[in-house]
Amino acid sequence: MLPVVALVGRPNVGKSTLFNRLTRSRDALVADFPGLTRDRKYGQAKYEGLQFILVDTGGISGDEQGIDAEMAEQSLLAIDEANVVLFLVDARAGVTSADIGIANHLRKQNKKVYLVANKVDGIDGDSESAEFYSLALGDVLQIAAAHGRGVQQLLNTTLEPL
Numbered sequence: 001m002l003p004v005v006a007l008v009g010r011p012n013v014g015k016s017t018l019f020n021r022l023t024r025s026r027d028a029l030v031a032d033f034p035g036l037t038r039d040r041k042y043g044q045a046k047y048e049g050l051q052f053i054l055v056d057t058g059g060i061s062g063d064e065q066g067i068d069a070e071m072a073e074q075s076l077l078a079i080d081e082a083n084v085v086l087f088l089v090d091a092r093a094g095v096t097s098a099d100i101g102i103a104n105h106l107r108k109q110n111k112k113v114y115l116v117a118n119k120v121d122g123i124d125g126d127s128e129s130a131e132f133y134s135l136a137l138g139d140v141l142q143i144a145a146a147h148g149r150g151v152q153q154l155l156n157t158t159l160e161p162l
């Protein structure tokens with residue numbers, strides 16, 4: 001069985017961009033419209049010799065009240081079936097209330113969760129990522145999914161323990 005890695009996070013943080021980079025597929029919808037990817041989307045990822053199943057999700061919106069409402073069923077199912085969860089946040093946007101709601105949910109799961117600050121291209125990644133330590137999910141891993149920066153290191157860190 002290949003390990004299953006789920007990408008979760010509020011819309012527009014770059015989940016589908018990372019999915020497409022790792023699966024080299026055009027199947028996941030990447031757009032400037034938040035929430036466009038509505039369903040879980042599976043891809044077989046092959047990256048520098050690492051193989052795993054990647055699950056893209058589109059369903060966590062920060063607008064509803066309460067974490068059960070915030071986490072769409074697709075995302076909850078994706079988290080359930082994953083060996084590893086990559087929780088993406090937007091380093092440019094900073095911590096949002098949706099991020100806090102998702103983090104609160106993920107901390108209660110008996111899952112390995114990695115916090116990933118995306119879009120660190122062209123900004124000071126260390127200082128822009130610092131505030132995400134307040135989400136209390138441990139280290140903040142920095143990537144630029146659109147350009148591939150940090151992606152190899154992310155995979156080494158997250159897949160090695162499996």
Ligand code: GDP
Binds near residue numbers: 011030037143146147
């Ligand atoms: P999703 O809703 O989480 O799946 O986010 P998408 O993958 O659709 O990306 C949302 C927007 O962020 C798109 O306009 C992407 O081009 C942009 N984006 C994704 N990754 C990066 C990145 O590493 N750097 C920058 N600057 N923009 C990115």
Ligand code: MG
Binds near residue numbers: 016017029036057058
């Ligand atoms: Mg998407």
